[in-house]
Amino acid sequence: MAAIPQTQTEQKQSSNSHILEVKGLKKYFPIQKGLMRRTVGYVKAVDDVNFFVREGETLGLVGESGCGKSTAGRSIIRLYEPTAGQVLFKSRTLATDGKQKLVNLLDLKPDEMKLVRKEISMVFQDPINSLNPRMTVSDIVAEPMTIHGLNIGPETEEIIIRLLERVGLRPDHLRRYPHEFSGGQRQRIGIARALSLNPSLVICDEPVSALDVSIQAQTLNLLQDLQKDFNLSYIFVAHDLSVVQHISDRVAVMYVGKIAEMASAEEIYSHPLHPYTEALLSAVPKPDPLYKSDRIVMQGEIADPSNPPSGCYFHPRCRYAEEVCKLKTPEFRELRPDHFVACHRAEELQLEGI
Amino acid sequence: MNEPLIEVKNLRVEFDVRAGVVKAVDGLTMTINRGKTLGVIGESGCGKSVTARAILNMIPKPGKITNGEIIYHRRVSKNGHGQMDDILDLTKTEPDGKTIRSIRGGEIGMIFQEPMSSLTPVYTAGAHIHEAVSLHHLTPVRKVGDQIAEQVTAHRSVTKEEARAIAIEMLRRVGIPKPDQRVDNYPHQLSGGQRQRVMIAVALSCEPAMLIADEPTTALDVSIEAQILDIMRELQQSANMAIMFITHNLGVIASMAEEIVVMYMGKVVEQGKVLEIFKDPKHPYTQALLKSIPQLGKKTRGERLASIAGMTPDPFNLPTGCVFHPRCPMFMAGKCDKITPQWKEVSEGHYASCLLYEEV
Numbered sequence: 001m002a003a004i005p006q007t008q009t010e011q012k013q014s015s016n017s018h019i020l021e022v023k024g025l026k027k028y029f030p031i032q033k034g035l036m037r038r039t040v041g042y043v044k045a046v047d048d049v050n051f052f053v054r055e056g057e058t059l060g061l062v063g064e065s066g067c068g069k070s071t072a073g074r075s076i077i078r079l080y081e082p083t084a085g086q087v088l089f090k091s092r093t094l095a096t097d098g099k100q101k102l103v104n105l106l107d108l109k110p111d112e113m114k115l116v117r118k119e120i121s122m123v124f125q126d127p128i129n130s131l132n133p134r135m136t137v138s139d140i141v142a143e144p145m146t147i148h149g150l151n152i153g154p155e156t157e158e159i160i161i162r163l164l165e166r167v168g169l170r171p172d173h174l175r176r177y178p179h180e181f182s183g184g185q186r187q188r189i190g191i192a193r194a195l196s197l198n199p200s201l202v203i204c205d206e207p208v209s210a211l212d213v214s215i216q217a218q219t220l221n222l223l224q225d226l227q228k229d230f231n232l233s234y235i236f237v238a239h240d241l242s243v244v245q246h247i248s249d250r251v252a253v254m255y256v257g258k259i260a261e262m263a264s265a266e267e268i269y270s271h272p273l274h275p276y277t278e279a280l281l282s283a284v285p286k287p288d289p290l291y292k293s294d295r296i297v298m299q300g301e302i303a304d305p306s307n308p309p310s311g312c313y314f315h316p317r318c319r320y321a322e323e324v325c326k327l328k329t330p331e332f333r334e335l336r337p338d339h340f341v342a343c344h345r346a347e348e349l350q351l352e353g354i
Numbered sequence: 355m356n357e358p359l360i361e362v363k364n365l366r367v368e369f370d371v372r373a374g375v376v377k378a379v380d381g382l383t384m385t386i387n388r389g390k391t392l393g394v395i396g397e398s399g400c401g402k403s404v405t406a407r408a409i410l411n412m413i414p415k416p417g418k419i420t421n422g423e424i425i426y427h428r429r430v431s432k433n434g435h436g437q438m439d440d441i442l443d444l445t446k447t448e449p450d451g452k453t454i455r456s457i458r459g460g461e462i463g464m465i466f467q468e469p470m471s472s473l474t475p476v477y478t479a480g481a482h483i484h485e486a487v488s489l490h491h492l493t494p495v496r497k498v499g500d501q502i503a504e505q506v507t508a509h510r511s512v513t514k515e516e517a518r519a520i521a522i523e524m525l526r527r528v529g530i531p532k533p534d535q536r537v538d539n540y541p542h543q544l545s546g547g548q549r550q551r552v553m554i555a556v557a558l559s560c561e562p563a564m565l566i567a568d569e570p571t572t573a574l575d576v577s578i579e580a581q582i583l584d585i586m587r588e589l590q591q592s593a594n595m596a597i598m599f600i601t602h603n604l605g606v607i608a609s610m611a612e613e614i615v616v617m618y619m620g621k622v623v624e625q626g627k628v629l630e631i632f633k634d635p636k637h638p639y640t641q642a643l644l645k646s647i648p649q650l651g652k653k654t655r656g657e658r659l660a661s662i663a664g665m666t667p668d669p670f671n672l673p674t675g676c677v678f679h680p681r682c683p684m685f686m687a688g689k690c691d692k693i694t695p696q697w698k699e700v701s702e703g704h705y706a707s708c709l710l711y712e713e714v
Contacts, residue, residue: 280577
């Protein structure tokens with residue numbers, strides 16, 4: 001297992017600044033066939049993933065579709081029950097001394113998990129399907145409070161109105177239904193709902209990819225403002241590399257269920273250490289007609305997570321692949337301070353950033 | 355040398371719905387040249403897709419073209435030697451008639467945004483291409499149009515085996531691995547990127563003179579997107595195909611188009627060469643749109659993105675004067691809300707409709 005190597009001092013630091021630490025997280029979906037629903041194999045959607053989120057920061061999680069980034073996000077709050085691993089979360093509600101307590105979410109009993117869900121919320125991609133069309137805005141935003149027994153009559157409405165105003169909606173929107181809003185406004189409703197329980201960590205699963213550019217800019221600005229105001233930490237799952245660069249403090253790049261590279265946004269975009277990151281960055285069309293791209297062509301298709309290649313999962317598409325890449329799984333290690341990579345040749349390769 | 359293929363003149367498309375009349379496209383004029391790419395950008399609801407559908411004369415009900423013309427310079431063979439252009443107004447064709455049906459998909463191919471819903475789930479990937487080939491390589495109209503020399507080919511119907519061979523060849527060209535096996539796959543067995551490539555194969559199987567690509571890569575990952583853009587460029591060069599590329603991804607448009615049309619609420623607000631639009635945008639809407647995208651490689655972390663204030667206006671109740679004035683940072687009171695800006699050449703080949711460039 002490739003765990004994040006930690007020295008004694010780092011461990012101390014981590015317990016102070018990390019709000020969430022994921023260690024060796026795995027989520028395998030069984031493939032069942034035949035009348036008896038016999039399990040014939042597993043889709044390794046998330047396969048030994050390690051990362052952490054510092055308090056008040058945004059961790060961008062990028063990768064191609066099917067790489068397991070959304071599954072990783074959902075496994076953290078056990079919307080999918082992870083197969084193995086640890087999700088260490090600094091919880092306020094489970095602390096007995098009124099401060100914070102580091103808990104492994106995967107060990108929690110259902111009633112404890114429910115308490116922790118007040119602290120971790122989600123914003124979903126599709127603002128149309130993630131809102132119940134038969135509920136009013138007021139019901140939607142109040143639902144988390146109702147579930148947690150915090151909906152206590154008239155005051156709740158005041159809280160909701162304040163939330164709506166904070167995300168840029170008007171109090172008279174309270175009695176309306178989701179279909180009466182534009183895509184951007186619906187996403188604001190989703191954000192208001194996510195914030196209604198005053199969480200400390202918000203998992204944003206492609207929150208702006210369904211929106212127009214100008215609305216996307218408004219929504220990104222809103223998310224940044226809210227982060228400052230409420231001291232939120234974000235896990236920002238997205239496939240748009242320029243959006244992720246804009247919003248993230250640190251970025252983790254995923255490929256077929258594994259994290260290929262993780263570093264600060266600036267570092268990973270200017271000095272990538274993993275060939276996959278390099279190829280991905282070179283493929284992004286730049287909004288500059290004079291820019292002549294030296295695009296790196298990735299051969300073939302993204303690997304099948306139910307039948308991944310041997311060794312490094314990226315080796316069949318990697319232009320730097322050598323014999324060792326076919327045989328051994330690369331270790332996820334800290335090559336430079338705060339820059340983690342899983343590549344055998346990371347030390348010797350000189351890769352191009354942007 | 356620019357040779358016009360499609361000339362849209364003063365097009366207006368209206369949707370008469372219960373709540374009123376929506377002018378989805380209002381006074382649109384543009385030209386698509388042979389072998390060139392015209393990029394159309396704008397936010398959802400600005401009329402980009404309706405324009406594309408108007409060209410194919412397939413405006414969904416209750417919409418209809420109420421004004422203007424769409425001139426199609428149709429290339430037909432004449433007596434077996436030489437070619438000539440037949441001029442056809444597409445708005446005058448019968449929407450269900452033979453003429454437009456032979457053009458649709460045959461001479462003008464199209465790719466839609468959502469690969470899952472634009473493929474019929476009960477057909478295999480091969481059958482989709484097969485269908486397009488047998489519809490458009492073999493239309494009776496083409497046989498009539500093609501005179502003596504082409505008669506032989508026109509009368510020769512493509513057999514099932516031949517159509518299948520064309521299908522496999524097209525799948526191979528768009529970069530689908532193992533095309534001889536994939537040809538028997540159903541859409542759900544393909545990944546999103548593969549489905550979109552099948553759509554492109556369908557659109558290109560009849561070697562169209564023009565391809566309408568309506569957000570063809572929006573739902574795809576960057577690596578697949580780059581592959582698909584490469585395929586489109588390659589086919590454009592080999593077949594001198596014109597492309598009308600509709601998108602809101604400014605990065606894609608910068609690398610694909612020679613000329614750009616910027617639309618807002620059914621109107622063209624700016625048009626020019628791609629370089630001019632990106633380096634020196636004239637219309638405040640274009641300027642705002644360009645500023646609102648986070649740029650890769652630029653350190654914008656911690657900064658706010660320039661967003662366009664407010665929402666797109668209610669289409670039943672459009673603002674007076676310039677439709678952009680309520681959201682415009684350069685709003686001039688007493689002018690922009692009263693006077694409708696004229697279409698004006700601000701520099702050579704660069705047009706905009708904004709009162710900043712008019713003396714009023």
